[in-house]
Amino acid sequence: MSFSLTINGTTHRVNEAQAGTRLLDFLHDTANLTGTKRCCGIGICRACTVAVQKAGNGFTEPMIACSTPLALLKGARITTIEGVATGDRLSAIQQAFLDHFAFQCGYCTPGFVMASEVFLDWLKTASVTEAELDALIENAIGDHICRCTGYIRYYEALKAVSRKMLEAKA
Numbered sequence: 001m002s003f004s005l006t007i008n009g010t011t012h013r014v015n016e017a018q019a020g021t022r023l024l025d026f027l028h029d030t031a032n033l034t035g036t037k038r039c040c041g042i043g044i045c046r047a048c049t050v051a052v053q054k055a056g057n058g059f060t061e062p063m064i065a066c067s068t069p070l071a072l073l074k075g076a077r078i079t080t081i082e083g084v085a086t087g088d089r090l091s092a093i094q095q096a097f098l099d100h101f102a103f104q105c106g107y108c109t110p111g112f113v114m115a116s117e118v119f120l121d122w123l124k125t126a127s128v129t130e131a132e133l134d135a136l137i138e139n140a141i142g143d144h145i146c147r148c149t150g151y152i153r154y155y156e157a158l159k160a161v162s163r164k165m166l167e168a169k170a
């Protein structure tokens with residue numbers, strides 16, 4: 001039985017033979033979307049993180065594409081790094097990572113961006129105080145590995161965007 005999933009607003013049909021294919025391979029080899037990076041390939045570094053809203057779920061979650069078979073994504077809406085900017089306009093967190101010089105080689109950056117996008121999307125409606133931000137940010141991106149050790153700057157950038165969002169809600 002074939003099924004469909006949506007990537008950055010485009011619907012893709014997946015046939016039965018592809019059900020065991022990992023999402024990362026499908027993105028690279030079929031959807032021609034190579035911005036999602038393969039690093040460890042075994043679910044540890046989170047470089048391959050994408051945002052997924054599963055069928056029937058009202059929320060979006062970060063998902064590691066290297067370890068997720070398509071069979072788990074029937075009807076899902078997936079956003080990859082290619083779907084974040086609006087034309088030439090970067091998202092708030094993309095711009096903040098640039099402004100904070102958060103990355104060097106940039107290989108881990110798509111994963112940090114996608115996890116941060118999911119976090120910020122959640123933060124829009126969450127009841128959170130500024131004092132809670134550090135722990136929440138740690139939870140959102142603390143498991144991501146950056147071999148260039150940009151951790152602090154990624155944290156600072158995400159905290160700056162998060163604080164602005166909380167201020168705007170106040």
Ligand code: FES
Nearest residue numbers: 039041044046066
């Ligand atoms: S490449 Fe997917 S977790 Fe490392």
Ligand code: FES
Nearest residue numbers: 104106146147148
């Ligand atoms: S910027 Fe190089 S791995 Fe993170």
